[in-house]
Amino acid sequence: MFEFWRRRKLARHAFADRDWEAVCARLPLLAWLDEAGRQRLRETATLFLADKILAPAAGFSLQPRQRIEIAIAAALPVLHLGLGAYRSFRGVIVYPDEFLAPREEVDEAGVVHTGHERVAGESWDAGPMLLSWADVEASREAEGYHVVIHECAHKLDLGDGDMNGVPDLSGSGVSGAEWRRVMTDAWERTGADWDAYGETEVDDYALESPAEFFAVLSEHFFTIPEHLHEVLPEAYSLLARFYRQDPLLGQHA
Numbered sequence: 001m002f003e004f005w006r007r008r009k010l011a012r013h014a015f016a017d018r019d020w021e022a023v024c025a026r027l028p029l030l031a032w033l034d035e036a037g038r039q040r041l042r043e044t045a046t047l048f049l050a051d052k053i054l055a056p057a058a059g060f061s062l063q064p065r066q067r068i069e070i071a072i073a074a075a076l077p078v079l080h081l082g083l084g085a086y087r088s089f090r091g092v093i094v095y096p097d098e099f100l101a102p103r104e105e106v107d108e109a110g111v112v113h114t115g116h117e118r119v120a121g122e123s124w125d126a127g128p129m130l131l132s133w134a135d136v137e138a139s140r141e142a143e144g145y146h147v148v149i150h151e152c153a154h155k156l157d158l159g160d161g162d163m164n165g166v167p168d169l170s171g172s173g174v175s176g177a178e179w180r181r182v183m184t185d186a187w188e189r190t191g192a193d194w195d196a197y198g199e200t201e202v203d204d205y206a207l208e209s210p211a212e213f214f215a216v217l218s219e220h221f222f223t224i225p226e227h228l229h230e231v232l233p234e235a236y237s238l239l240a241r242f243y244r245q246d247p248l249l250g251q252h253a
């Protein structure tokens, strides 16, 4: 982006200091960022709100601090990737609570059944991100769960056109083969734990699909980095290279 337009957008959409500080104070997941990291996060979150349309749904209304909180969480994963990584979507629809997402299933006879499922967040291939505000609030304590980071990971996964657990790796220095090797190994270890003990070191929702595995590991990477580093160190290092940041070191990777 041309520097002139960037500066102009930043000035036009600037957050009030008191709102920025109040929101940051309730997000322990920002504790590891240094002053430069926080400044970069503030600019990225400001530009996120300038570029995206946050629309409340189902009778909800969004206050400025709620918008900032969503923008901060969305800005964190792309702090060193840039907002271009989110070019596949423009809208963020925010429901007050869990909402009903349409589902379609084909049974063995080939009959299509349509229905709904209650969800906290959702990302469609070519469409907006959908979030439940109650779940954004529940993500504040950041203990392995973060609905915004989860949905943002799905959007990054779509960066190469497919939601298949492999994001656009260009510029990361990680090859597709290396990504698949490390993630398949982590997936198999997690699956073996599930088969042996009925529990896993990471949220077992990860085992739904390779796309969910990447999204759940991304949530853990940003919210409980020590834990992820301990249980799946290779996957942790891979994510640090992809995101170009390392929450354990508190710096640009």
Ligand SMILES: [Zn+2]
Residues within 6 Å of the ligand: 150, 154, 211, 212, 215
């Ligand atoms: Zn998901």
